[in-house]
Each structure stands twice: as C-alpha cells, then as structure tokens.
Amino acid sequence: MSALAVKNLCKSFGGLRVTTNVNLAVEPGERRLIIGPNGAGKTTLFNLITGEIAPDSGAVLLFDRDITRTATRKRAHLGMARTYQIITLFPRDTILHNATLALLGLSPLRWNAWLTLHRDHDLLARARAALKRVGLEHMAGRSLAETSYGEKRRVEIAMALAQEPRVLLLDEPFAGLSIDERRDVSELLKAVPRDVTVVMIEHDMDIALDLADRITLLHFGEVVVEGTRAEVVADPRTREVYLGE
Amino acid sequence: MNYRLVAVAFAVVALFALPYAIAEPYYVNIASQILLYAVFALGLNILVGYCGLVSLGHAGLSGVAAYAVAYLLTAGYGHTVAIAGGLAAGLIVTAGFAALALRASGISFIMITLALGEIIWGLAYRWISITNGDNGITVNTRPAPFGLPLTSAVSFYNATLIVFLLAIAGCAVVVNSPFGAALAGTRDQPRRMNALGFHVWMIRFWAFMLSGLLSAMSGVLFVYYNQFISPQALALTASAEGLLMVISGGAATLLGPVVGAALVVIVKNVVSAYIARWNFMLGAIFVAIVVLMPEGLVPGTVRLVRSGWRLAQRSKSVRAAAAPIAEPKPIAEPKA
Numbered sequence: 001m002s003a004l005a006v007k008n009l010c011k012s013f014g015g016l017r018v019t020t021n022v023n024l025a026v027e028p029g030e031r032r033l034i035i036g037p038n039g040a041g042k043t044t045l046f047n048l049i050t051g052e053i054a055p056d057s058g059a060v061l062l063f064d065r066d067i068t069r070t071a072t073r074k075r076a077h078l079g080m081a082r083t084y085q086i087i088t089l090f091p092r093d094t095i096l097h098n099a100t101l102a103l104l105g106l107s108p109l110r111w112n113a114w115l116t117l118h119r120d121h122d123l124l125a126r127a128r129a130a131l132k133r134v135g136l137e138h139m140a141g142r143s144l145a146e147t148s149y150g151e152k153r154r155v156e157i158a159m160a161l162a163q164e165p166r167v168l169l170l171d172e173p174f175a176g177l178s179i180d181e182r183r184d185v186s187e188l189l190k191a192v193p194r195d196v197t198v199v200m201i202e203h204d205m206d207i208a209l210d211l212a213d214r215i216t217l218l219h220f221g222e223v224v225v226e227g228t229r230a231e232v233v234a235d236p237r238t239r240e241v242y243l244g245e
Numbered sequence: 246m247n248y249r250l251v252a253v254a255f256a257v258v259a260l261f262a263l264p265y266a267i268a269e270p271y272y273v274n275i276a277s278q279i280l281l282y283a284v285f286a287l288g289l290n291i292l293v294g295y296c297g298l299v300s301l302g303h304a305g306l307s308g309v310a311a312y313a314v315a316y317l318l319t320a321g322y323g324h325t326v327a328i329a330g331g332l333a334a335g336l337i338v339t340a341g342f343a344a345l346a347l348r349a350s351g352i353s354f355i356m357i358t359l360a361l362g363e364i365i366w367g368l369a370y371r372w373i374s375i376t377n378g379d380n381g382i383t384v385n386t387r388p389a390p391f392g393l394p395l396t397s398a399v400s401f402y403n404a405t406l407i408v409f410l411l412a413i414a415g416c417a418v419v420v421n422s423p424f425g426a427a428l429a430g431t432r433d434q435p436r437r438m439n440a441l442g443f444h445v446w447m448i449r450f451w452a453f454m455l456s457g458l459l460s461a462m463s464g465v466l467f468v469y470y471n472q473f474i475s476p477q478a479l480a481l482t483a484s485a486e487g488l489l490m491v492i493s494g495g496a497a498t499l500l501g502p503v504v505g506a507a508l509v510v511i512v513k514n515v516v517s518a519y520i521a522r523w524n525f526m527l528g529a530i531f532v533a534i535v536v537l538m539p540e541g542l543v544p545g546t547v548r549l550v551r552s553g554w555r556l557a558q559r560s561k562s563v564r565a566a567a568a569p570i571a572e573p574k575p576i577a578e579p580k581a
Contacts, residue, residue, distance in 0.1 A: 050440060076442035088437045090430060101430050104423055105441030113424035113451075120423070163441070 001064050003028040003197035004167050009048055009058030011221075018044045019055070020221040026167075028063075029194045033212035035205045037241060041221040042201040043085060046171050049199075050082050051075050062167065077106060079166030083156040085175055085201070089144055095155055096140040099127035102159035130162035131155075134188055150181035157188060168192065170200040174207045182207055205242075209233075217241060260406055270398035274470075277402045279503075279510045280409040281466040286490040286502030287416050288459025293488065294497030295420060296452050297432035299355050301484050302342065302362025306457050307464030308479030309365060310335035314465055315382035315474045316375060324388035328465055335461025336454065338365070343453035347446060350435075362484050369476040381475030384468055395469070405466055412459055417499055419455065428452050429497075493534050495541025504542050 004026040011019040018041045026032045036042050047053045049060055051072040059068045062078055070078070090098050100117070103126055104110045118124070131137045134154040144152070153173065160168055173189065174182050189211055192198060202208035205215075215232040217225040225235045232238055264273045285307055292298045313334035317327040346357040369376045376382065387395040395401045419425050430438045431445045439445050468474045477483075486509055494505025512530065517523035538545025 052436070052440070072439050073442050073444055076440060082440055084437070088434055090433050090437075092429075092433060097426070101426060101438075102441055104426065105438070105443050107423075109423045110427050110443060111424060113419045113422045115423060116418075116421050117423045117426050118421070159441070 001028070002026055002061065003030070003063060004049070004199060005059075005061040005064075006045075006049065007059045007061070009045070009060065010056045011044060011048055011053065012056060018221045019048060022058070022218075022221070022223055024216060024223075026197055026199055028197055030197055031211055031213045032197075032199045033205070033208050033215045034199065034201045034218055035203070035208075035215060036218035038203065039220075040218040042203075042218055043171055044221075045218065046082065046169055046201060049169065050080060073105075076163065079164075080169065081160040081163045081165035081167075082169040083160050083171055083173060085171040087149075087152050087156060089152060089155055089159075091144050094141055094143055095131060095136055095147065095151075096124065096127055098144060098155055099130045099140075099158055099162055100124060102130070102162040103127055106163055127162065130158045133161055133191075134158040135184070150177055150184075153177060153181070153185060154188070157185070161192070165196060167197045167199065170198065172201055172203060174202065174204070186211065257410065260410075261403070264399040264402050273398040273402050275510060275514050277398070277405045277470060278514070279507045280402070280405045281463050281470060282487075282490065282510055283503040283506040284409055284412045284459055284466065285463035285487050286494070286506045287412050287499075288456045288463065289487045290491045290496060290498075290502040291416065291419075291428075291452055291456040291459070293491050294501070295425065295428045295432060296449055298346075298350060298449065298453075299488065300346070300358040300456075301355050301481065301488065302346075302358035302360075302365070303456070303460050303487055304479050304481075304483035305362035305365030306335055306339055306342065306460040307467060308369060308474070308476075308483075309338045310461035310464030311468035311474045311478060312369060312376060312382070314468045315384050318384055318386070319382060324386075328388070331465045331468075332458065332461045335464060336457055339454055339457025339460070342457070343450050347449050347453065359481070359484075362479070362481065366476055366479040366481070369479050376476070379476060381473055381477075384472045384474070387469050387472070401470065405470070408462055408466060412462060413499060413503070415455075416459075420499065424448070424451070489531060493531055493542060495543035495545070498541065498543045501541050501543040508542070 002025040004024065006022055006024040009019055009022045010017070022045060024032075034042055034045065044053070048055050051060075051067070051070060055068065059066055061067065062075070062080060065078070067075055067078065090101065100123060103123055107123070109115070109120070109123070128137055128140055131140050134157055136151060136154055136158060139147070139151070144155070147155070153176075157170070157173060160170070170189070173185055177185060186207070189198070200208055200211065209229060212229055214226065214228055216223055217232060217238055219241045224241060225232050225237050227235070263276060267273060267276070285303070289300065289303050292300050310331040314327045314331035317330045318324070322330070342358065342361050345361065346354055349357055370378060387401065389395065390404070393400060395404050427438070427443055427448050430443065431448050435445050467478065490505030490509050491502050492505070493508055494503065495501025508530070509527070512523060512527045516526055520526050534542060534545075538548075540548070
C-alpha cells in the first residue's frame, strides 16, 4: 500500500501541458523529494494532489483511497496537509492565532458561534505545542506582520504539523531562507516522526538532498528519473536537465 | 474589576437614560432611527467587514422583511405573526441571495448583490397587487409587547434599544467565537482556509444568513417606526447608505457601524434642517474620513489616541533624560 499514489495524472492549461502522465507511489513513512527546474510542473502537481485544481485525467490515491474527486478541505480531514511556496498566512493575526486556525480546521469546534475562542485553553495549548515544535513558542503572541521571513516559513510548517497529517506536502520549504535558517528548517524536518509521509518539492536539490529517501525528477511536466538519492544523482539525465548537454 | 465590562454597563445605562435626558420627542425619534440603522449596519458589517464581501443589495433584504410585515398586517394578521413572517421572509430571500451571490467574490459579488437588490426594488415597485406600488403600504398600528404599547417616542426607542443591544451582543459573541475566527480567515486567506479543512462556502453562507437576519430585524423596526413602507426604502441609495455607515465608522469593528449609522442619520435629519445642501455636507464628511482616517472613525480614533499617548510618554521620557541629574537629597536629620 502506498501512502500517496498518483496514476497517469494529466493536466493542461490551454495548449500547455503542465502535467503529462505522471505516476508516483510514495510508501508510508517515506521522504520523497520532487526536484526539477523552474516550470517543471512541481507546484501544479502539488495542487493536483491537494485538489486545488482538478486533473484532466488520472487518479490520486491516499492510502489506496481514490480522492481524485474529493474536495480539498476533505483531503485535509483525511490527513493531508501542505505548506505553500509563496507564504500564505493570516497577516493580521498573531502567530498563535495562525496555529490555532490550523487546529480549528480539523475540529468540529469551527462551527461553534457562541463560545469565546481565546478562552479555549485546550486548543490554545495545542497551538502553543505546535509552535514549540518549530521553536517559535517564545513569540506566540507576536503579530505575524512583525515576524521575519524565516519565522513565517516556520509558521507555515508549524501549521501543517499541527494538523498531525499522515501525508505532509512541503512546497519549497527552504525558499528564500539564509544558510542558518536552512539548517534550522532542515533539523526541524528531520525531527518529523516516521509515521508521517513527507513529499517535498525543492528547486535547488543540494539543500534537500540529505532529507530524501527517494527522488523524483520532473521536467516539462514529465517524470524523467526516479530512484534513490544515489541513483538519481548519478543518472546522466539529471545532469542533462540541470546542467544542459 | 474588568474595565470593559464597566464601560459596557455604563453605556447601556446611558442609552436607556438618553430619552429622558433629551426629552424632545423629535430627537428621541432620531435616536431610534440611529439604532435601527445601526442594526442594519451591524448586519452588513458581518459580510463587508468580517467576510470581505461587499454587498450593494442589503436594503432589499430589510425591505422584504418590512413589506412582509406590512402585507401580513393589512391581511389582518396580528403583530406576532407579522414579525415572525417578516423575519422568515427576510431569511428566505437572504438564502436565495447567498446561493446566487456566493458563486463569486470581489467585484462580481458586488454586481450580483446589486442586481438582486434592484430586482427586489423592481418587484416592490411593480408588483402592485401585493406592494401597492409607488404608493406603498401604511401600517396603522404598532405592537404592544407584554401589554406595553409602543406608540410614544420613548417606548419605541426602548424597544428599538433592546433589539439593538441583542444585535450588537450577538455580533460580539459570534465575532469572538471559533466560527468568527473562521469567518475572518476566509476573508484574509480563503485558499489556505480551504486547505486547512474549512468549508469556505458554507462559512460564508451562514455569515450571509446572520447578516440577513440582522437586516430583516432592522426592516421590521423600520416599518414600525415609519408606519409606512414604499419602494424608496429598498432603493440602491439605501444599500449604499448602509455601506457608507459601515465604512465611515470602521468595517470589521463592533462599534464602527453604530458610529457610522449615527453620523449618517444625524447629518440626514439634523444637519439638513440648517443646511439645504446636506448631501454635499455628507459627501464632504466622507471625503474627510477617507483622507484622514481611511480605516474608519472608530479604528482611526483609537489610532490617534494611542499615538497621542505614546507621544506624551516619549516627551516625558525625553524630558527626564534631558534633565540634569538631581542633587542627592540631604539625608534628613533624625528627629530628636
């Protein structure tokens, strides 16, 4: 059984084929790295997996369950969480409130219109715990507008982890980070327990390489190479895609 | 002791004492108008402020409720049935509005609500067998809850005040609830909310229904206050006026729409007695608000007070730093 499987997935935007017959099978607990140059269709693949865009053909399976036609929000309830390449947080609110919303999304409490949210100590404690995992607990009360870019990246990850997903999709978690911040995020991702399956997109393969069990190389919407770290790095086609002939 | 609670209690007492302080029935009626428009603006604010969905058809929703009350009363039903029917009609039409308008957001949402509001206005104007067309419907009586007739200005003010307090307390509870947090989340980051597991459409739908309920409540108050309803109350200008109340007072705040309603009603009724071109006056005030406090009167005032406070603190600390170090005080001689 695969944690996440993609079968013959195709998507075109007009005449542009952004995803062409993509097949993926990610085992439970695996760390899969999806690499590829700009415009390879990596983020589109993520959007197809999370359901934010619908595929033209093909199927997406989560633990053998066909979720191709399942709404994005329901996929979250089935254990799929993602982060965004372009930071997509709630800028008017505090870091703590951002994490709280992530927890609220999966809680039946989200329909409750009469309790006072900031008095729900259980929920807030869980949100604080999620922030602790990424080392932001000390600034939980700070407004998101007053945080650095690197901290925002960590809030993204904290929100995804807070949902205790079975499959975690990370869209360029290292984008725009300094060398120190990259090391921090890398440590943080290494600490994610093995019962969580992680699929990560990275544009720059050097950073994420040592996190990956297997690597899929995407180019012009197609899977070019797939294999273990050593296999993909050694493959001449990888060299071709990244360095040109 | 909680200062906020004290302030709220004080405000409630002051509002109940207000008609006795101003005495003049004309001004008590103005106060009633402010409150009933405040209920309308609070309802609109749920959508505009907390959902980020600007509606230009809300007068249609309160209008339907007002017409339903007037129609049921002329058909011979009692006030209880008329009020319940008015609220129900308002909610049913709101559900229709929501189902159609929530297919879009942004400018398209505005245009759909505008069109729907105009349809309601057109029906009020043309469906003469029910609405009496341009002549409108006159309502001869006001209800007498618990045997207390609402015929006098003060008694109607008190009834309106109770409805208003229920409305604003309801808004305060909802806005601070988990659902309220979800609502604001769909305004700021709908895509992320969807990925987090929230049903964005459904959240907006229920917010629209709450907004429609408050609009319907203000419609019921409106028809009893004026004892008359005509298509004019449903016109686009009425919807736009509501929007001006929300935006001038401060969208996404609880007190903003109330302040905005007070501003519009006072300029319309009181200032117009002294200045013939009161519309110009209203326009000038809005331009001034947009230029000086684009976030609205309530948040703008809070900002001014805060920065004034900070300035005062800073000048105090600067003065303290600039002051020469004081001579050590001589130790007082122990008294014998």
